[in-house]
Amino acid sequence: MKILIVDDHQSLRDLLADHLRRCGFAVEVAGTGGEAIACMQASRYDALILDLGLPDMDGAQILAARNTDRNGSVPCIVLTARDALESRVASLNAGADDYVLKPFAVPELEARLRAVLRRTVPGYQTLSRGNLSFEPASRHAVVAGQVLDLPRREAMLLEEMLRVAPRIVVKDRLEERLYACNESVTLNAIEALVSRLRRKLAMAGADIRIDTVRGLGYRIVMDGSGHV
Template sequence: MLRKIGAFMKILLVEDHEALGRLVQEHLTGSGFIVDKVGDGPEALEALRLSEYDGMILDLGLPSLDGLEVLKKQRARKDRSLPIIILTARDQIGDRLTGLNSGADDYLVKPFDVLELEARLRAVLRRPGARREEVMSLGNLSVDVSRWDVRVGAEALDLARREFVLLEELIRIYPGVIAKDRLEDRLYSFDESVTPNATEAVVSRLRRKLIAAHATARIATVRGIGYRLLPGEDVEVD
């Protein structure tokens, strides 16, 4: 089962124009992305510190801290591989080259069509290094991250967006434990209303699908901490 690039990916949108930011967020969310939206440079840097993103859309004309400075600070971090598209009203070639030379992967001049922005975002996310392309396996369960393909033996397992994200996080950290709050960060955007039992519901649905598909890997609950994958029967761990 091949899914299009972008589904399940978490994007940071940095845009101080409220109406434009809301338009872009709603469009990308409708296209399957998880989108956190912030309105200035310091908020962007704090979001990058607290959360893990697959890509960033960055307006250059931000209040209090210019987007170019945010770009430079991000590229100075240990992990420099985050795909970044800059949005700018500065249409001079020198301004564009400055952004690209500072580490942006692409740029788009305002005004723009959200469909073009989505296409450019998917393009940078497809580039080598933008997403870890690997197949991870445990028992008869395999997860192909780049193709969004989950299989139990030779049979494809159809998962909803959050179920796939949950499974990827669990198998990536195996045999370790992933904390519940980290899972919530990966599953939901800032402004989504998350009920106390929302994550448990996603875990429960994925657990049932794995059992029904006769996967040898099972989800274990580590009480008070989070969840982990085990290569045998589903158990609870204190």
């Protein structure tokens, strides 16, 4: 799951970004409306956390800017100090999925984010293939009753591949989905992640495996059959 946080208060957006990354999300941040629009034109997000009081434009313009090929249906949580009824109604009518007033508790915002994702992302609660099941909210992966110990990035990789299985996931897409645009990614970062996850699945006795499709990317198949 990839999240964009748009807020001009650097300390707040950094706090939120750090918390959500620890919870297993890939997070990018923007401090202005212009930066947010550029991010949405360049990448696809699963959710948007948006402050209305931006220095260069009103957050309502960002809600309208979601109507792009990449992010037209991205859910949005408005995060603002504007508590007037008119502001809440206008934001919800403009397409916001939730409205959170500042000040707020970070765990509550995380819970609201997960609730929005459950409503808007098919299969968000549990993903299953063969004898493996994965719960995105808790990053809990189980193979035939055995819990897999997956660090954050490996869990994110597994989730991305399960969501599209048996289709191929292009390597460039994995880089986009697993890393923020300002993160440096080594040439073999994805290969190393896939190798570690592949080894853990095999050691746990999973009846699925990760195949490399040379020149394209990776896909999940049933072990021994070539089909999911």
